[in-house]
Amino acid sequence: MALVTADTTPPIATREHTVDGFTREFLRELNFGQGVDLTRASVNDKYLAMARTVRHYLMTRWIETLRRQAELQAKSVAYLSAEFLLGRQLDNALLASDLQDIVREGLANLGIDLDELREAEVEPGLGNGGLGRLAACFIDSLATMNVPSIGYGIRYEYGIFQQTFVDGRQVEKPDDWLRLGSPWEFPHPEAAVTVGFGGHVEQYQADDGVVRRRWVPGWSVLGVPYNYMVPGYAKGRVNTLRLWSARATHAFDLQIFNSGDYAEAVRAQTFAENISKVLYPEDSTPQGKELRLQQQYFFVACSIKDFVDQVLPEGYDLHRLPERIVFQLNDTHPVIAVPELMRVLVDEKGWEWDEAWAVTKQCFAYTCHTLLPEALEVWPVELLGRLLPRHLEIIYRINDEFLAELRETYPNDELRVRRMSIIAEYPVRAVRMAYLATVAATKVNGVAELHSQLLRDKVLDDFAGYWPDKFTNVTNGVTPRRFVKLSNPGLSDLVTEAIGDGWVTDLDQLSGLEPLADDAEFRRRFREVKQANKRRITDVLAARDGIEVHPDTMFDVMVKRLHEYKRQTLKLLHIVSLYEKVTTGKIRLEDVTPRTFAFGAKAAPGYVLAKQIIHLINAVGSTINSDPALEGRLTVAFPANYNVTLAETLIPAADLSEQISLAGKEASGTGNMKFMLNGALTIGTDDGANVEIRRLVGDENFFLFGLTEPQVAELVDRGYHPSAYYETNEDLRHALDLIASGAFSGGDRAVFEPVVSNLLNEDRFLALADFQAYVDAQARVDEAYADTEDWTRRAVLNVARGGFFSSDRSMRDYIDGIWHTHPVPPGS
Numbered sequence: 068m069a070l071v072t073a074d075t076t077p078p079i080a081t082r083e084h085t086v087d088g089f090t091r092e093f094l095r096e097l098n099f100g101q102g103v104d105l106t107r108a109s110v111n112d113k114y115l116a117m118a119r120t121v122r123h124y125l126m127t128r129w130i131e132t133l134r135r136q137a138e139l140q141a142k143s144v145a146y147l148s149a150e151f152l153l154g155r156q157l158d159n160a161l162l163a164s165d166l167q168d169i170v171r172e173g174l175a176n177l178g179i180d181l182d183e184l185r186e187a188e189v190e191p192g193l194g195n196g197g198l199g200r201l202a203a204c205f206i207d208s209l210a211t212m213n214v215p216s217i218g219y220g221i222r223y224e225y226g227i228f229q230q231t232f233v234d235g236r237q238v239e240k241p242d243d244w245l246r247l248g249s250p251w252e253f254p255h256p257e258a259a260v261t262v263g264f265g266g267h268v269e270q271y272q273a274d275d276g277v278v279r280r281r282w283v284p285g286w287s288v289l290g291v292p293y294n295y296m297v298p299g300y301a302k303g304r305v306n307t308l309r310l311w312s313a314r315a316t317h318a319f320d321l322q323i324f325n326s327g328d329y330a331e332a333v334r335a336q337t338f339a340e341n342i343s344k345v346l347y348p349e350d351s352t353p354q355g356k357e358l359r360l361q362q363q364y365f366f367v368a369c370s371i372k373d374f375v376d377q378v379l380p381e382g383y384d385l386h387r388l389p390e391r392i393v394f395q396l397n398d399t400h401p402v403i404a405v406p407e408l409m410r411v412l413v414d415e416k417g418w419e420w421d422e423a424w425a426v427t428k429q430c431f432a433y434t435c436h437t438l439l440p441e442a443l444e445v446w447p448v449e450l451l452g453r454l455l456p457r458h459l460e461i462i463y464r465i466n467d468e469f470l471a472e473l474r475e476t477y478p479n480d481e482l483r484v485r486r487m488s489i490i491a492e493y494p495v496r497a498v499r500m501a502y503l504a505t506v507a508a509t510k511v512n513g514v515a516e517l518h519s520q521l522l523r524d525k526v527l528d529d530f531a532g533y534w535p536d537k538f539t540n541v542t543n544g545v546t547p548r549r550f551v552k553l554s555n556p557g558l559s560d561l562v563t564e565a566i567g568d569g570w571v572t573d574l575d576q577l578s579g580l581e582p583l584a585d586d587a588e589f590r591r592r593f594r595e596v597k598q599a600n601k602r603r604i605t606d607v608l609a610a611r612d613g614i615e616v617h618p619d620t621m622f623d624v625m626v627k628r629l630h631e632y633k634r635q636t637l638k639l640l641h642i643v644s645l646y647e648k649v650t651t652g653k654i655r656l657e658d659v660t661p662r663t664f665a666f667g668a669k670a671a672p673g674y675v676l677a678k679q680i681i682h683l684i685n686a687v688g689s690t691i692n693s694d695p696a697l698e699g700r701l702t703v704a705f706p707a708n709y710n711v712t713l714a715e716t717l718i719p720a721a722d723l724s725e726q727i728s729l730a731g732k733e734a735s736g737t738g739n740m741k742f743m744l745n746g747a748l749t750i751g752t753d754d755g756a757n758v759e760i761r762r763l764v765g766d767e768n769f770f771l772f773g774l775t776e777p778q779v780a781e782l783v784d785r786g787y788h789p790s791a792y793y794e795t796n797e798d799l800r801h802a803l804d805l806i807a808s809g810a811f812s813g814g815d816r817a818v819f820e821p822v823v824s825n826l827l828n829e830d831r832f833l834a835l836a837d838f839q840a841y842v843d844a845q846a847r848v849d850e851a852y853a854d855t856e857d858w859t860r861r862a863v864l865n866v867a868r869g870g871f872f873s874s875d876r877s878m879r880d881y882i883d884g885i886w887h888t889h890p891v892p893p894g895s
């Protein structure tokens with residue numbers, strides 16, 4: 068008898084959730100999958116077999132999720148993002164499948180140490196920093212909250228570069244993360260789609276007699292989808308992340324191949340496959356690179372085609388698209404999706420323009436992540452027209468109609484109309500992607516209250532005046548699964564013992580810890596956890612980087628991309644000043660709070676000043692660390708290649724979180740939230756989400772310093788002269804002079820001259836203006852830290868009041884205010 072007929076649901080393979088069941092599966096994977104026996108298996112063999120076994124346990128939920136979705140066609144979110152900075156997958160999969168104990172025991176029975184295999188996993192670094200990590204947190208929350216959603220992005224063959232230091236200088240190495248195979252991906256070459264580029268647009272008479280325009284691409288590539296499971300916590304949905312990989316089309320190379328020019332055929336293939344070759348190592352500053360635009364169009368064209376042709380059932384009425392999908396644009400990188408959807412509807416489906424625009428306008432929402440003018444993407448018309456000629460036409464028409472509409476509203480204000488044009492005329496004619504996104508989106512959101520306010524008041528003020536209801540805020544969040552539960556098991560157990568484990572999916576429950584801040588025994592245990600976390604990172608830094616730190620010092624941590632606006636130099640000036648005072652006897656070493664200053668930061672390879680700052684931090688570090696008098700008192704730790712994996716052990720060990728960007732420059736920050744939830748106190752400016760952190764935790768539990776955004780604006784307006792601070796502030800002068808003297812560069816005064824002279828003459832982000840306020844705030848930190856009990860009390864309050872910063876809450880805000888979707892549990 069046939070097991071499956073048209074009207075029965077086909078059965079799904081099952082797995083036994085026991086140690087024996089796991090062991091059987093694991094051996095099968097090892098023997099039949101990897102083709103090795105246990106005695107001969109390498110660590111990588113065992114890791115791959117184990118990872119594949121674990122994913123089997125999630126498969127039922129994945130299949131059920133997909134079936135349910137096919138059946139219900141519930142409204143979904145398609146999160147379009149050029150970056151997903153996932154971090155290692157194994158621990159999260161073990162947590163989601165509730166297999167942690169089973170796997171540990173099963174492997175131990177076979178003489179295998181789970182921790183050794185965990186270390187074999189190479190993290191997929193498919194993002195630069197906050198923006199990519201945020202996307203990863205969001206898809207975790209969506210799955211946990213049972214929200215139908217799909218992530219669409221690029222499967223870069225090389226992720227964010229591996230950073231090494233050679234004589235203190237950053238040297239980049241390619242991130243060959245796929246070298247040993249990735250057990251977490253499911254390639255689907257049979258579902259590949261074709262994407263065109265270049266060529267021209269032609270006019271033709273359609274069957275209905277109407278004259279239409281269509282794109283005749285000059286070349287095309289294949290997009291091959293790779294699916295990744297996005298498992299929700301505790302039996303939630305297993306959603307899908309679909310990343311696209313570029314391949315040469317057969318038509319592309321076969322012809323050349325047949326003509327016997329093998330070299331040319333290979334060249335053609337390389338050209339096509341370059342598109343998904345490497346992640347651009349940029350954060351907040353775009354490189355005007357053609358390949359980048361190719362990447363952007365490549366992944367959104369694949370995604371839209373995939374959604375329309377594969378995900379939607381056959382015959383779906385696209386007029387109802389807004390009931391079925393919302394495309395969330397993660398910054399401007401995917402904005403070319405707007406003219407692409409128009410092209411599909413108008414050119415391919417034969418719709419009228421107005422009809423297509425009415426639908427398209429309802430399908431997109433846009434998140435802006437920056438305030439830096441240089442980070443707002445702009446594509447020269449020349450480039451866009453060459454690569455995507457039809458899209459440029461469509462953008463022009465969208466703009467023409469938009470400007471006509473504006474002229475009706477503002478009849479005598481041509482200046483305003485020109486300001487709001489999607490097309491910039493200067494310095495070259497170019498498409499402003501943020502404006503295009505704003506015109507097309509149902510909602511535009513910033514990522515923290517202050518940021519959203521500044522978007523409305525400054526960056527997109529004309530648009531906010533025109534469409535006040537379009538603008539909204541969703542403050543970022545982080546997933547408590549990865550960044551507390553998994554990365555800080557000590558704290559996690561302590562919290563669960565105190566208030567139960569509901570906090571993992573309802574982070575507001577952390578408020579239940581509030582009274583325990585006054586409980587001496589709880590504080591003692593809380594400190595014990597922090598101390599254990601410091602010992603853990605001490606071991607990691609010794610093994611990973613050969614760096615020696617002292618677990619009984621204050622851990623003062625600044626981890627984020629290296630950028631002038633984030634002001635790593637400000638922290639460095641504080642360290643140098645302290646060093647200068649101690650070594651000249653201005654302060655006694657015994658009076659200095661023992662501190663470990665930890666940095667983690669990558670600089671974009673082309674960002675010369677950022678790389679010089681890295682060199683300087685390392686130079687100051689090696690001078691301080693090699694001074695025997697300072698041993699155990701002052702240490703600078705700058706492990707290379709800061710990534711998600713390192714963050715997971717470093718953040719739980721921190722006492723002090725450095726969030727010291729110039730006010731009005733950091734859109735949100737998300738590291739700040741991770742530190743808070745792990746019991747660090749923040750020293751920070753009134754910037755990004757710091758504002759909300761401080762409001763929640765209370766002024767008395769936050770070390771605020773520095774100019775406010777309006778003060779910055781005023782100072783810049785008046786004319787900012789950094790040298791004036793140098794001249795009037797003795798400590799600052801001594802610190803800068805010490806760097807300039809060559810004290811950290813073996814007497815060579817030239818090495819750090821560019822950094823010093825940039826600070827003295829330019830200092831775009833007002834580090835010198837905030838120096839004294841920062842040093843004063845650090846003195847308040849020292850004073851507070853000296854009272855151990857009270858410091859712990861404040862640290863507990865940081866955790867207790869951090870519930871707001873769960874990415875589950877961010878998702879709720881998006882759902883209620885922007886997406887209007889509903890949860891659908893997998894088996895419901």
Ligand code: OX2
Nearest residue numbers: 197198351436437734735736737
């Ligand atoms: C980052 C922002 O710089 C950061 O403030 C924010 O927390 C993060 O995005 C997530 O919203 N590229 N990276 C960012 O913005 C851009 C552009």
